[in-house]
Amino acid sequence: MIFSRIIGKGAARPLLAAAALAGVFTMLPEQAHAEDFLTQGNANILWTLIAGILVMFMQAGFACVEAGFTRAKSAGNIIMKNFLDFGVGQITFFLFGFALMFGIDAGGGFIGGSGFALSNLGLDYDTLAGFDYTFWFFQSVFAATAATIVSGGIAERTKFSSYILISIVVTGLIYPISGHWAWGSLNGAESAGWLESMGFMDFAGSTVVHSCGGWLALAGAMVLGPRLGKYGPDGQANAIPGHNIPLGALGVFILWFGWFGFNAGSTTTADNTIGLIAMNTSLAAGAGVIGAMATSWIRYGKPDMSMTMNGALAGLVGITAGCYTVSPFGSIVIGLIAGLLVVLSIEFIDKVLKVDDPVGAVSVHGTCGAWGTIATGLFTVPGLNGGAGGLLYGGGIGQTITQIVGVAAVFVWAFGLGFIAFSIIKAIFGLRVSEQEEMAGLDIVEHGSESYAGFQIFRTE
Structure with missing residues (x-):
């Protein structure tokens, strides 16, 4: 027409x-x-920008999941932390993190970028092209995601003022350095990090983003200690149910939707691989639902709602590393195992380690991110998008060993430096609210308002 x-x-x-x-x-x-x-070139810019916007919308998903899986009296505090991660996190990543992550390395690929200004990246405002802006935006929403994972693991008892410092450290230092190790060459071959030079494979961030955030959440939860009433005098773990499971379910669906940008957008090119990536991503999420639902059904006698929702996220996290190089069948297996693992991991962390993780962030992102990264070394199809072939396809054990090294390195870095950072903040500024403030709820004591004004909240603790 x-x-x-x-x-x-x-x-x-x-x-x-x-x-x-x-x-x-x-x-x-x-x-x-x-x-x-x-x-x-214009198609690449448009696709990467749309994908980045989808990842930005995942912030809403995280906010809904974390708020729904925790108590009503601190729901607004959770929302505020998610706003903070995206607001402060983006500015910090702009000023410091991006340069450390993608700058030319002065330390042989190990330390990070050599400077703190965009000029150190070979990017000058006078010469920036359209895709440079788009690439920065896409990477910035990934940094915000890594920070947001932490907020769920330390929910309901953390000082908001201290959390600001945590968000800055995560987006400005911890995430960018380990991100540089695996993804430095995205800004040019001369920027390659040491893991990348070894052949480490993590296409969209099972370890770079998710495990990094998960191990930081573990460190924070350990330094903070459990919520009041979580463990009895005999050490028995007590369930503290979330106040709004439908809100949590909405968050999971939003995350599932945004994950198509997270994974398929990591091509940063509008090519014929994005369909395969989207297919693998959704199949793994579906398999994660089945794996977690079946596991909880067997263990508890009924299919648990929150475990099943976390199963979807576990499958998504698990496939993020290998979505580009595994087959659809491989993605189903990866997601199914991730769904099983997330249930067992939540139980282990809660009942054995006695670490209070209100939303299961450590298990979903840390444990399943590690599994997905290692699984890439097992299930990569020879020749598929340049994949060398995983162990189960006759490719030998070398790639799997490299994947394990990468997982271990990020764990040591993120958990170790995170534990130090949390401990320093705790010693200098204080990290946890008082018992009275925790019982009253963080919405009132930290922000001076209620999330559900006009509703009477009955407290049982």
């Missing part, structure tokens, strides 16, 4: 259309190549 309006009306249309097509097919090769290049 539009083409007809352009070329004319009536009997002249076929002749004019033929002339127009002839002009296209007689275009000089140089002209055609230039137009293809411009079209593909």
